Amino acid sequence: MNYSGIGSNSEPGGTRFKVVEFQLQQACNVQCLYCGYEQEFSRTGDYLPLELMERTLVQDLGPCPPEWVWLEGGEVTMDDSSRAYLLQALELIQRLGIRSRINTNAQKCSPAFSRELARAGLSFACVSCDSTDPDLFSWMRGQKSTNSRELWEEFNHNVQGLLEAGITVDLEVTLNRYNTGELERVYEYVESFNSSNIMMGVQFLVATADHIFPLYPDPLTQHQALKNLLERAEKGTVPLRICCCSLVPCRYPDLYRPRKNVIWVGCTCGYNYVHVHATGHVFLCGFWDHRQPLGNLKEKSLVEIWQESRIRQESQVIRPQQCRDCKYWEGKYRCHNTCFAVVHRRTGSFHREAYGLIEEALNERK
Numbered sequence: 001m002n003y004s005g006i007g008s009n010s011e012p013g014g015t016r017f018k019v020v021e022f023q024l025q026q027a028c029n030v031q032c033l034y035c036g037y038e039q040e041f042s043r044t045g046d047y048l049p050l051e052l053m054e055r056t057l058v059q060d061l062g063p064c065p066p067e068w069v070w071l072e073g074g075e076v077t078m079d080d081s082s083r084a085y086l087l088q089a090l091e092l093i094q095r096l097g098i099r100s101r102i103n104t105n106a107q108k109c110s111p112a113f114s115r116e117l118a119r120a121g122l123s124f125a126c127v128s129c130d131s132t133d134p135d136l137f138s139w140m141r142g143q144k145s146t147n148s149r150e151l152w153e154e155f156n157h158n159v160q161g162l163l164e165a166g167i168t169v170d171l172e173v174t175l176n177r178y179n180t181g182e183l184e185r186v187y188e189y190v191e192s193f194n195s196s197n198i199m200m201g202v203q204f205l206v207a208t209a210d211h212i213f214p215l216y217p218d219p220l221t222q223h224q225a226l227k228n229l230l231e232r233a234e235k236g237t238v239p240l241r242i243c244c245c246s247l248v249p250c251r252y253p254d255l256y257r258p259r260k261n262v263i264w265v266g267c268t269c270g271y272n273y274v275h276v277h278a279t280g281h282v283f284l285c286g287f288w289d290h291r292q293p294l295g296n297l298k299e300k301s302l303v304e305i306w307q308e309s310r311i312r313q314e315s316q317v318i319r320p321q322q323c324r325d326c327k328y329w330e331g332k333y334r335c336h337n338t339c340f341a342v343v344h345r346r347t348g349s350f351h352r353e354a355y356g357l358i359e360e361a362l363n364e365r366k
Ligand code: SF4
Pocket: 206, 243, 244, 245, 266, 267, 268, 269, 285, 286, 287, 288, 338, 339, 340, 341, 342
């Protein structure tokens, strides 16, 4: 098997995935406003066969294992059956000596279960937290119940439980038109845990399903909100991790000056990160258009799929005109026309500039 080009570390010519992400199950216990995960697929209770995960990690990537395996759903902690499945998956990853992360809403992740997660080797949990206002928090999760205060308290308790189990927690906001005013409050909430094991994340909205487009905040509001947050974090006590930022460096250079506590995560799509859906379909990233898998692990190995994919090859070489000589294309910020998953969804190719496309869509909304 030839492993060259299956991903890379930050240096060109590297040969290792940094992250392989598996969707363990499709079912979820909440319905976030901006969730585009199932798109055209029916939302079944089916699980990803663990044999597929094991075969991929042991036989396929064995000589060149990823640095991290991320597990997500749906919601991986939603009930007894998903929790048992998650523990099995984590134990497998632990046996292979690979670091693990889960993406969770933590609504049903009790402190007792967090201790089991830690024993199964979990080191990092990315926990969605779109607001600190209990009503807005619940509403953005699609929970229409009247007990938002109770849900919020349960969430707090569970986040504390993860920290006490020794698991690093990233409380992550998915930035949308309803929570641009929440960012600094979430940062202060993260600080209030007084832990060296916690950080805040901001995931920019990625509209690869049509119903998500109307949720984009307008760029000026978004820019001001992020600017205020960066200034707050610079004076703060916890790290801030920003990913898939559609406020690209050529338009908003002020955002990108180096600051204490701020970690930028560029576009990893098609590069050193891959997403595997519960059906076995392989995608360029978790937000990729679900009608366009690169292949399926039930039919081919991950390495074969990755190396043979025409879409992936195009994603790495085609640049919109304005990005041709840009110093931010690769390197520390790896802008790569953030977000080209949106561009491909809207235009069928990688030639357009993402930011302009999002602006056009926002103008159509007016
Ligand atoms: S294409 Fe890049 S910027 Fe867009 S969601 Fe994927 S990783 Fe993020």
